[in-house]
Amino acid sequence: MSAERGSAAEVVRVENLAKDFRVGLRARRQRVLEGISFSVRDREIFGFVGPNGAGKTTTLKILMGLIFASAGHATIVGHDVRETEFRRHVGFLPENPYFYDYLTGREILQFYGRLCGLSSARANERVKTLLDWVGLAHAADLRLRTYSKGMLQRIGLAQALVHDPRVVFLDEPMSGLDPIGRKEIRDLILRLREEGKTVFMNTHILTDVEMLCDRVAIIVKGQIRYEGTTDQFLEAGKRxxxxxxxxxxxxxxxxxxxxxxxxxxxxxxxxxxxxxxxxxxxxxxxxxxxxxxxxxxxxRASLESIFLSAVGKAQQRGDSR
Amino acid sequence: MRSVVRIMTLALNTVREAVRNRILYTLVFFAILLIGTGVLLSTLSYVERERILEDVGLAAIRLFGAAIAIFVGIGLIHNEVDRRTIYTILSKPLSRTEFLLGKYFGLLATLWLQLIIMSGAFAVCSLLTNAPLTSAHAAAFVLIGMELALLVSLATLFSAFTTPMLASLFTVGLYLIGHLTRNLQDLGQRSEVAAVRELTIILHRVLPDLESFNLTTHAVHSLAVAASDVWFPLIYGVGYCVLVLCLASVIVERRDFR
Structure with missing residues (x-):
């Protein structure tokens, strides 16, 4: 675990988060997250990395207030995630996002802008800026059902930024995209950092982590196995x-x-x-x-081999229990 | 004030979704077709032509209105979760109750718009066949609107915590019982068992009394409608809707959107 936790520039702070889901007919409790703690600092790209089913999306849904933690505490920009207030500072792009496909690109951004409390004039201004920013000005008046996957991902990123938030949460932003689409999204994420945003990114694509993230936390089977800089993480393999x-x-x-x-x-x-x-x-x-x-x-071992080794150790520990 | 803007934004979008959804047009088209069928049926009869026209027309409006209210209402929240559109909406600075109310008022506005269209079609058919149009008709349409508001609130409540299949069973069940509670109470009063009498009274008070919104007889027979025949059901309906929506809000505020 990082020894640097507690620095003043933290924008996301998660402490001992746990989550139980009820499963089966008898609603038996199943713990899917246990003792999750990490922090994200201002203006960094933070990678939340783990295999499928590790608990990345569940953690992110707790942070977005979509589901509630069974134990623990999380704050974003100093606000408890159970409040509505913190969402003024937060943008969110879910995995494989689905939007109202009967709306056009311009309409969907205006809709989200109005939900964020922007005046009609301000919303229109932001929509124009964002459509240019994500390179969709040419498709602004086409319905979303005609958009490609890459275009939907870009409009998704635009809706996350419509109220100019401080922190942007992305769940598997490169999932299902072709190499060109992935590069476009990667470039946009780097531009977000240049513009002073903090980016929290759920991913299992390790090359993206190597290319984008300043720091990472590795989650395996609902528990954090590592938190620190990406460089430190890679150093672990330089033996x-x-x-x-x-x-x-x-x-x-x-x-x-x-x-x-x-x-x-x-x-x-x-x-x-x-x-x-x-x-x-x-x-x-x-x-x-x-x-x-x-x-x-x-x-230098690749991030992938270090990651697989971390997952392997975690699984061995799990098996020996 | 901002809360009102957010609710309005969601409601307008729900209306826009309905306007761009052709299925609802189809339902309204069939309702109008049925009202028109009333004209045809009335020409086959030598007596009480107007009564047949009005019976069929008002029944079509009530049934199609209720069908649209129930079958769109039961998916109101569930579909948003199922299609995952709720994720991006709830990540914005609005409360879950605002979301619920936005969806509710959006569907209600859509239903009232459709009710106006169907009522217009009914009025045109009445004028073409020289059937009388009185204030009782206007009162009947207003109360149909209130009944639809109540049905949507019930469908929204069930949509907040269960699947569309179960929500439709619950809502249709309540719709049918809601039209029978008065009869049930009357039957209960004839029982010699005190517990049965008490039970039917409690059921009548707790379950929605949808017959209180039915002024079809007044409209068909051009009977005078007292102000209390409209105001009391309206107050009762609004109160019932508020209670149901409060319950839906408590559920939505607590549940996990997985």
Whole structure:
């Protein structure tokens, strides 16, 4: 867990959140979230990452006041999420959003603007700005039923911003989009940060996390497994180093194998992966034995492999219980 | 004031949805067709032509109005949850009760608009066949409007916590019982068992008395309508709607929208 929790610039604060759902005919309680705690700081892109069914959307629905926590407490911009007031500062784009498809792009944004308490003139002004911002000015007067998935996602982002909120919550914003659509949404999210917004993003697409998020929290089986910067998270995987030799005496190669190093032949060269702590010793020994070194590079595990390892450990813990 | 604007925005959008939804046009078309059928039926009779026309016409308006109220009302909240449109709406700074009231008044406005259209068609048919149009007709239409308001509130209540299938069963059940509670009470009073008499009185008081909104007999026979025949049912109807909507609001404010 992050040691930096409690900083003054927190805009979202979640403490020991738990949620029970009632299932089956006898309405048995099933705990789906347990002791969820994390915080989101001002003007950062925060990734809430986890496999399907981990509890990401349930957490987000509690934050949006759509469902109520069974225990714990959450505040957004200092307001309890059970209040209505905090929603003046919040925009929300649900996963695979559905809007009234009998309305046009312009009408739906005017509708949401009026719901947010904007005057008619102010709503019209915001609608025009946002349609330009998301690149849908050309489709403003088409009904939403004619929109593509990417266009719906962009109009969804526009409705989340119609009242110029401080924090924007996105649930799987890239879900189901083609590569072009994903890039468009990714660029818009980066622009949100440039404009000083805080972005909270639920996702299981790890490349998006690597490209966008300043900090992440990993949720597995309803519990937070990690919270910290994305860089710190990636650092966790930087424990091995790849050394490539153009030539390596056979006796040296056998000695390295005996020590547990992993050897691979690549294009006439020999690559070994050694633990970070052994790099100096291996290099000194190999050079003394007459080896020629081509490169030395830290092996950075992908976010995906670190994530899978975290999920695997969590599952093992769950199985052993 | 802002609350009123938000409720109005939701209500206007609900009306707009109905206006752009062709199914409702179809229902109104069939209602008008049935009113027109009354003209045809009245020409087949030598006696009481006007009475046949008015009976069929008013019955068509009541039945189609009730059908639209029930079958659109039962999905009013459920459909928003099912289609997940409620997620983006409730993430805006408005309360769940405002949402409920916006949807309720939107559907009510739609139904009243349709009632005006059907009443207009009825008036045209009456004028074409020289059937009398009196103040009793106007009073009958006003009370049909009130009955529809009550039916929508009941459908909205059930829509707030159950599936459309169950909500339709409950609402149709209450609609039928609501037209029978007076008869039930009369029957109960003839019983020799005191508990049965008490029970039918309680049922009559608790369940909606929809027959109090029925001025068809006055309209058909051109009977004089006393002011109290209109005001009392209106006050009763508004009070009942407020109670039902308060109950719906308590449910909506507490439930999880999963």
């Amino acid at each position: 091995e180093t790849d050394i490539v030799f153009s030539s390596l005496p056979p006796e040296m190669a056998s000695r390295l194998e005996e020590r547990g190093a992993e050897l691979r032949g690549v294009l006439g060269r020999l690559e070994i992966r050694v633990a970070e702590k052994d790099v100096t010793d291996v290099l000194r020994e190999a050079l003394a034995a007459g080896a020629e070194v081509v490169s030395v590079a830290p092996h």
